Amino acid sequence: MSILIVEEITKEYDGLRALERVSLQVEKGTIKGLTGPNGAGKSTLFHLISGMERPDFGKIYFKGKEITFLKPHEISALGVGRTFQTVQSFGNMTVVENIMAGMHLRLRGGLISSGLWLPWVRRTEKEALKEAKEILDHLGLLGRWKSPASQLPFGKQKLLEFGRALATKPELILLDEPASGLTPAEVQQLSGRICQLKKDGTTLFVVEHHMGMVMEIADEVAVLDNGKLIAEGPPDVVRSDSKVIEAYLKGKKANA
Amino acid sequence: MVKSNQKEFRKRDFFYLVPLWLLSLIVPDADDLYSYRSKEFKRRELYYLGALLLLPLIWPDPHLHHLMVLAGIYAILALGLSLFLGYAGQISLGHAAFFGIGTYTTAILTTRYAFPPFLAFWASAFVAAIVAYLIGRPILKLKGYFLALATLGFGEIFLVIVSESQSLTGGVIGIFGIPWFSIGGFSFDTYLKQYYLTWGVLLGLFLFSKNLVRSKLGRALLAVASGEDAAASIGINVAQVKIGVFVTSAAFAGFAGSLFACIMSTANPEAFGLNLSVLIVMMVILGGMGNLYGPVFGSVLLTYLMDILSRYQEWSLPIYGVILILLLIFFPDGIGTRLGIRLIYLIGYWAKKKKRDEGKP
Numbered sequence: 273m274s275i276l277i278v279e280e281i282t283k284e285y286d287g288l289r290a291l292e293r294v295s296l297q298v299e300k301g302t303i304k305g306l307t308g309p310n311g312a313g314k315s316t317l318f319h320l321i322s323g324m325e326r327p328d329f330g331k332i333y334f335k336g337k338e339i340t341f342l343k344p345h346e347i348s349a350l351g352v353g354r355t356f357q358t359v360q361s362f363g364n365m366t367v368v369e370n371i372m373a374g375m376h377l378r379l380r381g382g383l384i385s386s387g388l389w390l391p392w393v394r395r396t397e398k399e400a401l402k403e404a405k406e407i408l409d410h411l412g413l414l415g416r417w418k419s420p421a422s423q424l425p426f427g428k429q430k431l432l433e434f435g436r437a438l439a440t441k442p443e444l445i446l447l448d449e450p451a452s453g454l455t456p457a458e459v460q461q462l463s464g465r466i467c468q469l470k471k472d473g474t475t476l477f478v479v480e481h482h483m484g485m486v487m488e489i490a491d492e493v494a495v496l497d498n499g500k501l502i503a504e505g506p507p508d509v510v511r512s513d514s515k516v517i518e519a520y521l522k523g524k525k526a527n528a
Numbered sequence: 529m530v531k532s533n534q535k536e537f538r539k540r541d542f543f544y545l546v547p548l549w550l551l552s553l554i555v556p557d558a559d560d561l562y563s564y565r566s567k568e569f570k571r572r573e574l575y576y577l578g579a580l581l582l583l584p585l586i587w588p589d590p591h592l593h594h595l596m597v598l599a600g601i602y603a604i605l606a607l608g609l610s611l612f613l614g615y616a617g618q619i620s621l622g623h624a625a626f627f628g629i630g631t632y633t634t635a636i637l638t639t640r641y642a643f644p645p646f647l648a649f650w651a652s653a654f655v656a657a658i659v660a661y662l663i664g665r666p667i668l669k670l671k672g673y674f675l676a677l678a679t680l681g682f683g684e685i686f687l688v689i690v691s692e693s694q695s696l697t698g699g700v701i702g703i704f705g706i707p708w709f710s711i712g713g714f715s716f717d718t719y720l721k722q723y724y725l726t727w728g729v730l731l732g733l734f735l736f737s738k739n740l741v742r743s744k745l746g747r748a749l750l751a752v753a754s755g756e757d758a759a760a761s762i763g764i765n766v767a768q769v770k771i772g773v774f775v776t777s778a779a780f781a782g783f784a785g786s787l788f789a790c791i792m793s794t795a796n797p798e799a800f801g802l803n804l805s806v807l808i809v810m811m812v813i814l815g816g817m818g819n820l821y822g823p824v825f826g827s828v829l830l831t832y833l834m835d836i837l838s839r840y841q842e843w844s845l846p847i848y849g850v851i852l853i854l855l856l857i858f859f860p861d862g863i864g865t866r867l868g869i870r871l872i873y874l875i876g877y878w879a880k881k882k883k884r885d886e887g888k889p
Contacts (some may be wrong), residue, residue, distance in 0.1 A: 323760075356536060363754060373764075
């Protein structure tokens with residue numbers, strides 16, 4: 273069963289086609305990779321799925337429900353979590369508060385009841401703190417749970433953002449370049465965590481610029497070039513696809 | 529020297545220009561301004577409370593009591609604004625209007641319809657909150673400078689409406705004879721009683737805010753300030769959070785306005801201009817953003833500063849401006865924020881400089 277269906281998505285910026293009739297599906301409980309050279313439209317596709325931007329044409333379905341024109345927080349509430357290409361952890365909060373912020377929708381408390389610190393707010397906060405510490409323990413960040421998130425090194429901030437997305441308990445999680453800027457050891461750990469998540473039944477959709485990590489862990493890979501889908505299939509098949517090799521070589525030549 | 533312009537230039541203009549310019553320097557890189565502070569209650573805070581309760585008894589000077597009453601009212605205003613400015617990272621230069629709405633609601637209800645002040649107190653906050661909701665729906669879609677301008681415009685429109693609609697608000701002359709605040713026959717008619725009234729209300733609102741910022745809503749505010757896309761990606765409804773905090777801070781201003789009306793016993797439009805809006809923003813920034821003690825501290829400090837400087841008459845505003853600049857240069861995070869560390873740093877800096885200067889031939 274497909275958890276996410278993208279149908280004929282087209283997006284233009286001032287006449288520049290970022291995406292052109294892209295259709296793909298993500299199967300439940302799998303890891304799907306999305307790669308392609310710079311400017312291929314990978315991040316644009318993620319922005320469209322998570323509702324940060326709206327497509328000019330086409331439809332997006334999540335669990336059979338159309339989400340094309342829903343607002344970002346509504347899509348998140350349905351069970352789509354995401355991380356960003358540039359780190360967007362909340363630097364003005366502590367590490368543990370970042371994770372607790374991720375639980376926002378699952379916690380109780382309105383304006384008045386929070387202000388009066390009523391018993392159920394107290395209880396829900398206590399439980400949230402406990403759960404957040406468990407998540408941090410799992411990520412290996414528990415040692416610094418009280419320090420401001422902005423003081424963490426880059427790699428840890430990326431990890432924290434990943435943890436924050438997990439705290440929303442998503443069914444589908446979109447990872448935008450999770451491995452960029454990480455050391456090889458951190459990338460190893462990250463792949464381990466992603467595989468563990470898959471075992472727990474979460475579906476993952478991962479954008480990667482380089483074909484490194486994605487090719488190892490993904491069940492299926494899609495390749496974008498110039499806003500068009502040029503290949504889709506198991507990693508081994510895609511790797512040897514002539515169009516894909518050409519697209520990457522073209523990029524290399526242009527860079528040189 | 530330009531002689532022809534000298535007459536038109538008022539010293540008072542420093543008062544507007546300097547803080548606005550400083551504000552423009554401070555507001556954009558908001559990210560660095562919020563730093564984490566422990567959100568749990570501590571024993572230390574009981575000592576503060578005790579000191580506040582005893583202060584007017586130890587120091588029985590009516591002038592001081594009156595100043596502390598004013599400072600308390602400003603502190604309520606600044607506390608509300610700090611939720612909006614310091615936590616949610618939005619800017620409002622029209623907060624004096626909500627204060628004015630609170631004052632006029634109480635003034636009109638008590639003098640025309642003989643409402644008891646206690647009911648008018650709640651009604652003021654309610655009216656301010658409703659106006660904030662109606663205004664906030666369209667203008668909170670704006671960001672940064674545009675939001676600053678829109679709220680500034682709202683403040684000016686409020687002034688015009690108040691001074692023109694004479695039948696309701698008494699126009700430029702205003703409304704007189706607002707009764708003292710009273711609860712069940714107990715009238716707050718001395719400065720000392722008003723002190724306990726104002727600081728009691730402030731204490732209640734302070735506890736409310738403190739609970740608010742350590743709950744999920746407080747985290748939502750900080751998340752919105754940090755990054756709206758990231759906040760939305762974890763299911764926070766950014767528009768709803770913004771309007772919620774705007775309405776809350778307007779309600780705080782409504783409470784403050786109602787107390788102001790009962791204590792001053794008059795309401796007239798002059799008190800609610802851009803002057804006051806900028807003053808509140810300065811209190812929040814000087815006191816320290818992302819910190820609830822900051823605005824309280826800032827409002828006490830600025831109220832006293834203005835009182836002391838009023839002795840120097842026409843020189844008071846330039847001196848005031850210079851002091852503000854110095855405070856902002858040496859305490860960029862606000863005085864309430866990391867005061868100790870900041871002082872150590874400054875002393876260390878001067879010590880090093882002295883050493884360096886002595887080392888020179």
